[in-house]
Amino acid sequence: MPAIKNGTVIYAAHPEGDVEPDVHLKYVEGEIDLENVPLNGGTLLKAIAIGSDPYLRYRMRDPSVPHFVPPFELGKPIENAGVALVVRSDDPEFQPGDQVYGMLEFSEYCVYPGSRPLAQARPLRKIERIPGQPLSVYTGTLGGPGMTSYQGLKGFASEKVKTSKTMFVSGGAGPVGTFVIEYAKVMAPHLKIIASAGSAAKVEIMKGCGADVAFNYKEQDAFAVLEEHGPIDIYWDNVAGPTLDAALVNFNSEGLIIACGAISQAAHKDGSIVKHFEEVFQRSLTVKGFLLARGESAHVLAGFFDEAVPLLKEGKLTSREHRYNDLRFAAQALRDVHTGGNTGKAVVIVDADLL
Known part of the structure; x- marks a missing residue:
């Protein structure tokens, strides 16, 4: 299979104030060989949806400025928690077709965990579809x-x-x-x-x-x-x-x-x-x-899913999403969570067909 397009959002410049689309975050298109990209013991994932959260702004800074989360690296993809489909796997815990939740690059395809600090620190986990809910619920109410x-x-x-x-x-x-x-x-x-x-x-x-x-x-x-x-x-x-x-x-x-x-x-x-x-x-x-x-x-997080999933099914917990239907709008999503432009969980939809 020849290499295919792989859209990605990269960190382009340190902002002083609000995030500006196409200035601080830029969408670029590269290629990926799905059959031959090295996995190094990890998994190849196809992104479905990736959340946009306020804390990401703290990662948009010069590396010399200390903070509670590691900074993004200029010229490299940004990352956040999202849901994805396993395409290939060197990890025996995951098989092609598994639906998973973890720290993803803002890319159509990425290798997990790769070299990203938070991905390396947070394990990938399998998820199950909740009746009546899209998989993107794992970026918000169940994320x-x-x-x-x-x-x-x-x-x-x-x-x-x-x-x-x-x-x-x-x-x-x-x-x-x-x-x-x-x-x-x-x-x-x-x-x-x-x-x-x-x-x-x-x-x-x-x-x-x-x-x-x-x-x-x-x-x-x-x-x-x-x-x-x-x-x-x-x-x-x-x-x-x-x-x-x-x-x-x-x-x-x-x-x-x-x-x-x-x-x-x-x-x-x-x-x-x-x-x-x-x-x-x-x-x-x-x-x-x-x-x-x-x-x-x-x-207390050990009991989160055991309590939250039934409450969601009973309607005692709810889910609201503000969807951005393309990776090209990832910068706007992050800007909106800081300026009040979103209503509900800001989530970037990468593949709506898999939701």
């Missing part, structure tokens, strides 16, 4: 966003939710936020949930997930909303910045902050000053920051 939400809530708040009255979720319309709202209601149906996002459409999403109070932070002041509907006992923080400050001054004593992300700061080198940090000790607040599959809360 990294769902696992992140589960780890944070189950690992840090399983007891706290039982005695709490009010919880606040920022970034509440994204795949992490919607899972947090829905799963918190499973854990504690009595819990009043306040949630924020950046558009009227996202407010409706949060209401549909079970938020008791949902607001557009671009039109309503977070401090005023929390003052009216709080005080809060738990804050799930996806954004940091001014929203974190509004939460700090509207807490009950002995409250819990689960620090999951800081999307408001991801594209800004200097960050922002937390004006009300003194509230942490004055109100005896506990702050728990974490990374997926790391630290003291990671052990």
Whole structure:
């Protein structure tokens, strides 16, 4: 078989602010010989769908700048978690035709694990199709966003939710936020949930997930909303910045902050000053920051699929996707997750026929 086209998204330049399509990320076309490309003990995968997540922006930096994830290499493909079909395999655990989840290059075809740092650190795993769901559900509700939400809530708040009255979720319309709202209601149906996002459409999403109070932070002041509907006992923080400050001054004593992300700061080198940090000790607040599959809360992930899959089938957990139907739109997908242009899990569809 002759070599065939293999579209790929490469990292082209370090951004200072927002990601610009065709500047910082570029789509290029090369060729791949599916029958003869060396596997070196790995597997040859055909990508089906690849997620676009906020943390990818942290990997778009000069290698001299330290951070919690390894940087992308200029001129090389970017990677993220996605679903794929096994084409060839040197690994006895996988056979051609297997459907799998793992860290993929943004390419039509790639060798796993290859030389990519996160792929080498995270094992490939087989997945099964969930009735009524596309395979891309493994990039969202049953993937990294769902696992992140589960780890944070189950690992840090399983007891706290039982005695709490009010919880606040920022970034509440994204795949992490919607899972947090829905799963918190499973854990504690009595819990009043306040949630924020950046558009009227996202407010409706949060209401549909079970938020008791949902607001557009671009039109309503977070401090005023929390003052009216709080005080809060738990804050799930996806954004940091001014929203974190509004939460700090509207807490009950002995409250819990689960620090999951800081999307408001991801594209800004200097960050922002937390004006009300003194509230942490004055109100005896506990702050728990974490990374997926790391630290003291990671052990709860052993039960993730056993609990999440039945909840998804019962409709207690849901899945929403904003699809970008070609690798050429991968840069736009990443830009959108930082500017609010997506509604639902941003996922790049590489082969819609295999979904």
